[in-house]
Amino acid sequence: MSQTLTLYGIPHCDRVKAARAWLAAQGVSAVFHDFKTRGVPPARLPRWIDAVGWERLLNRQGSTWRRLDAACQASVCDAASAAALLMQQPSLIRRPVVEWPDGAITVGFAADDWQRRLGRA
Numbered sequence: 001m002s003q004t005l006t007l008y009g010i011p012h013c014d015r016v017k018a019a020r021a022w023l024a025a026q027g028v029s030a031v032f033h034d035f036k037t038r039g040v041p042p043a044r045l046p047r048w049i050d051a052v053g054w055e056r057l058l059n060r061q062g063s064t065w066r067r068l069d070a071a072c073q074a075s076v077c078d079a080a081s082a083a084a085l086l087m088q089q090p091s092l093i094r095r096p097v098v099e100w101p102d103g104a105i106t107v108g109f110a111a112d113d114w115q116r117r118l119g120r121a
Contacts, residue, residue, distance in 0.1 A: 005030040008044075009095040016096045019109040029120060035090035045083055048097055051105035054082035057094055062092040 003058035007023070007030045023030050031056045033041070048057055058076065059065060065073065068089075076082050086093055100117055 006099040008033045008097040019096045054079045059094040
């Protein structure tokens, strides 16, 4: 198990910006993995899907989803089809994805939850 907190996302995403700022204010260092420049780590995606579910990981609220044609949207019906699309379109991943030092995986930013995870609540 790694002792490093890794935050995955896109630098210009408001939720990612808020999460990174919050971590910095708490004095918590984190490795940042930029989906735009480095892509989605293929070995990590199945673990994220197992941990949080493909339905939670897939962001159907954002502009990237809305830009997909109806047939593409309809083709996402299970973990395998979601994973294939998420590898092609990293912007469809709900952000940030965080791999915590204890091995837990979370999606999204919630300061209260993060404080508890860091033992600061």
